[in-house]
Amino acid sequence: MTTTMRTIVTVLLMCWGAGTVAGVYFNDDLVLFVSDVQEHTKASSVVIVYAGDDQSLNTTSLMQLLLRKFSSKFVPSLTLNYSDVLRHHKSYRQHTTKPLFVVLITSYQELHMFQRMTGSYDMSYPSWLLVFTSETSRMCYRPSGNSFNLAFDTEMLVKCYNDPTVREWYSVRFNETSIYELITWTPERGLRLMSKKSFYERRNNLGGMSLSVVTVGKVPENGSHYNHNFYSSVLNELSKSLNFTLNFTCTEKFGGTYNKSENKWTGAIGRLERGEVELGASEFTMTENRLGVIDFSFPIMISRSKIYVQQPDGSAMNLYSYFKVYHINVWLSIKFTYIMASLVVTILRLIIKGKSLPYGHVSENFLSIWGILWQQGLPELPKETSVRIAYYVVLLEAALLTAIYSACLISYLAVTRPSLPFSDLKGLANDGSYKVLTLRESADYEFFQTSTNEEMEKIRTLMPESNSQPLSKEVGFQRVCEGKNAFFTTGHVKNLAHYKIPCDVIPLDTKRIGCFSITMRKRSPYKGLINYYLLKFIDNGLIKRLRSQVYRKVYNRDKKYKPMNIASVIFIFLVLSIGFTCSLMILCCEVFAHKANLEWRSRKTATISKKKMVERKALDEVNIAEYKDNLLYIAYLKTIHHRKV
Structure with a gap:
């Protein structure tokens, strides 16, 4: 039978020995029971797991009946032996959802084989059903230690020989098996739930166990690694509700990124990835690379990422x-x-x-x-x-x-408005005069280093080396106030450091949203439980109350309004000066033009007068000549007259 099927259902059947069908279970009843369990768990596929190829005729016929039953219900099913389960575990996990496993065990030898298999198998991946025969009933009622490598989130149903009660097995502590009576089953009535509690309401007690926690920040002087922040407060509430203790074992200076040269994760992420601690209580942002090595809880804080720069003094009034x-x-x-x-x-x-x-x-x-x-x-x-x-x-x-x-x-x-040469990431990249800062080895630093966006690549050239990035938010904002530096962080981080910022800063929106969660090691058995109670805390308002206690409302500093300087009103005086200058220039032109006009008029008048004088003189000369001629003519007439007389 092919082993490339995409669905797997696990039912562990530890049943009767060969040749002992009568007095144990009738095959029809067992098939009906397994079918009811599959419907209860809502498994999309079933895989019957057996010890080897030397099975008895009864076991073989039982497997065939189960395969036929699920085939009639259009539920994919197949049979695998223990070695096939281990060999194809990775492939099935990548391509299938949570299945239900059926494993046929007919003796203590097969029971030991199953124990060896579970020692190297992730028991939290599938759902399990164990059916004990009369030969192994002692193990059913009194399991020793944690023989099957169970985890806290393991879903295993156990049916003891000739007992209508179906029990739920899981492990709170590594060497103990916890038992919870969940279901009764009879051929006539089928499955009946004995409790209406949900999965994590049944498993809401961790028995006082201690979970190690890593934090990010400065190590307190008293030697304790406990840092009071929003996330540690949430973990404290979870510990009270779920009965476990927190052991703050270490404090890292930064969250951590992947170091390509050393081929490992650094900071708090590195400790979680190596399994040194169970939980992380700090401002961890979800990223694609981090999701590959650690687990994140349901987001309990969402905040916009912004770029903070120093607010310029006053509002510069330019020419326009x-x-x-x-x-x-x-x-x-x-x-x-x-x-x-x-x-x-x-x-x-x-x-x-x-x-x-x-x-x-x-x-x-x-x-x-x-x-x-x-x-x-x-x-x-x-x-x-x-x-x-x-x-x-x-x-x-x-x-x-x-x-x-x-x-x-x-x-x-x-209204005073800060005047900046840019208003977003694109403007910051094009300006090129500001250095871009992020917290050292944080998700923000990783965002710029791994992004293939053209604008992000430009900003990457404006960022100092990782060793030169600030270790804390307070240092980051202090460097913003010291020069032309831009600090890339989230709004709630700024609120935490608001009263320690030595200058006024203004935010520029980046259109990027950060989701913050409690972090856990990869495939942590407590992830589902923590998510369940975090959602309850969100519904009843506890998360909001804790957030308001830590992230208090920020009040702006008392602003000291400065008088408007000469640079702000220089344009008005410039207009007046230009107007006065133009008026004076026009006045001078008019004066010169008036003088030139007067001179021209005087010259013209003089020319006309001179011409008139010449004409008058010529006329006078003509008149005199005529007068003289007239006098001579008169004298001539008088002479003639005298002569006649």
Whole structure:
């Protein structure tokens, strides 16, 4: 029969010896019992495990009946011997969900074989069903130690010979087997639960056993490795509810990452991966690499990762701050509106007067509209009603725009906003002037080192070496206050160190969420139990209460508002200076132009006067000549007259 089936069901059948069918179980009743157990455990597949190939005819026929029964129920099933189970364990575990195992044992020899198999097998992976015969009934009622290598989360049902009670076996301590009467079974009535408690409500007592815990941080001066934090508080509540003690055995300086050169995990993760401790009580973030070597409980803390940088002093008002009140589209719309208003007023006046307007009338109307925008009076109130209405609409719009602009600008100046050259991870990577810090050998450091994102690769070049990263959150924030450093951590870590930060810091969102849990060694038998009670703590509000005690509400420091410096209002003085300078330059130009005009006029007048004088002189000379001629002519006439007389 093929061994590549993807489903495995385990039923351990320690049954009767060869040739003793009568007086033990009828095969039909046993098949019905195993079928009822499969339905109770909701196993998706069944595997019947037997000792070897030399089985009796009764055992072989029983296995065939079981295979036929499960086949009729469309439940995958197969038979395997002990060696096949061990050989194909990894393959089955990777490709199947939790099955139910059926193992046929007909003697004490097979019982010892099964014990040897369980010594190297993970008994928490499948569900088990053990059926003892009369020859092995003593072992059924009085198991010695922990013969089958049971764990706390092992699911094993045991049916003793000729006993309707089905018991549940598991182990709290390594060398003890705990027994719980769970089910009664008869052929007539089938399975009947003796308890309505759930799996972990039945197993809610660890018997005072001690679990070793590793923490992260500074080692206390008193020598104790107990660090009071949110996670140790949660473990304390779990220990009270489940009756176990916490042994804080060691404290590591950092969480830990995978060291490729040494081919091992460092820090607290390394201790959990090597099995030196059972639990970890600190701020461990889930990552893909960590999930491969340790187990995480249900997340009890979710926090956003942020980049913290030092808050700049005051709010720097740059050259464009006064234009940020309105969007560029609004400014363009205002400009277009006032140009069109100037044209409309010009056209209205042109239509009303019915004749061409003097040169420069359009610019005069534009200046009038611009004066209305700045609440200036008109040089001349128009008599036409249509033009007055146009001016009134412009005045109303100017009043609204001025009021909105003033309110927004005052709000912008009154509310201090930090001014940074970037606002996210992409901007930080492009800026390149800040060093990016994370806690040494933490999940955040691992995130940047293993990411293939282009922005993360840029930020990786801005990060110091691992040995230069801060060991604690307090040191990280202190370095942020000392220079151009950006600290990548979560919001709740910042809240813990809030009152120890020597300067004001501001967060930048990274759109990354961190999940924090209690950590355990890989395949810890207590993972399911811890998760079950953590969910109960979340439902009844205990986790929230513990979180509020440790992560107290952060109150901002009393802010000391500084007076606005000259750099913040330099633009106003710059505008005034430019205006005064332009006015003086225009005044000088006008003076020079006026003088030049006067000189030109005087030269022109002098030229005209000189020309007139020349003309007058020439005329006078002509007149004198004519006068002389007239005098000579008169004298000539008089001479002639005298001669005649």
